[in-house]
């Protein structure tokens with residue numbers, strides 16, 4: 001298959017390298033000269049250099065950062081890919097949105113493409129296919145996914161992408177859902193991971209107050225409560241969540257909830273607890289305290305510690 005990858009970062013490279021390993025013909029597009037230069041051995045272009053082309057699949061792997069000034073998640077980079085896509089619709093491609101996007105973004109993309117006198121399900125196909133890989137083990141995770149989610153509006157779109165992925169995973173772990181379900185699944189995945197960390201940190205803070213070891217508590221609870229803790233990747237109290245996705249997606253989703261007048265106090269508190277832990281880590285108190293188990297000074301913002 002001819003596959004085009006738009007955005008060659010963690011997700012784009014894992015997707016492109018992975019499909020190339022499986023024998024597909026992969027081309028990359030990226031705005032960064034350095035990224036293009038480092039893609040030795042692959043066809044790689046800047047967006048303005050790509051004049052057209054017949055691709056069976058076009059994967060959108062563009063960033064969705066959190067805009068701290070506007071206090072909302074920035075979907076504009078993903079949305080602007082419509083300009084490039086409009087030049088690539090001749091071969092009835094299947095467009096696959098891999099970026100983590102807020103609910104409604106996929107519909108927006110389809111509407112913009114249909115405004116060019118093209119019909120989704122006939123002239124092009126659209127799937128929302130969120131990625132769950134971890135940055136550190138990106139290619140390995142892409143090649144050995146534990147779940148594949150395909151959001152779509154019609155069977156042809158689903159079958160096209162399903163056929164591309166079917167050797168990657170057992171059939172039972174491929175989920176066919178709507179576009180909005182796929183979008184929300186990815187956010188729920190990140191929010192749930194963030195919530196587990198904040199919950200563990202909340203218990204860790206309370207335990208500190210009592211002079212007991214919160215990590216020991218969570219270790220025991222991992223055995224007592226159903227499915228509460230993954231021993232391999234399980235959380236430890238004392239450090240905020242970081243990384244590329246959890247902070248931006250948690251904040252981005254909370255501002256989206258606010259814009260849509262959806263009240264969700266549990267989700268808001270995930271971020272509030274993380275802010276407390278971040279402040280403690282900045283002061284190097286939490287890190288030191290975790291390291292030696294002795295040093296402890298309450299943060300002024302930590303209500304539990306006052």
Ligand SMILES: NC(=O)c1ccc[n+]([C@@H]2O[C@H](COP(=O)([O-])OP(=O)(O)OC[C@H]3O[C@@H](n4cnc5c(N)ncnc54)[C@H](O)[C@@H]3O)[C@@H](O)[C@H]2O)c1
Pocket residue numbers: 006007008009010011012029030031032035047061062063064077098099100101131132133134135244245
């Ligand atoms: N990093 C992860 O672990 C991870 C995991 C799952 C999902 N995601 C999601 O996948 C998406 C991509 O994340 P990432 O970590 O690969 O991002 P990244 O920042 O590593 O890569 C994005 C790439 O897109 C390029 N780019 C930016 N604007 C462009 C444009 N207009 N045209 C062409 N190229 C452009 C950048 O130069 C960069 O190489 C995000 O929505 C992210 O939330 C990331």
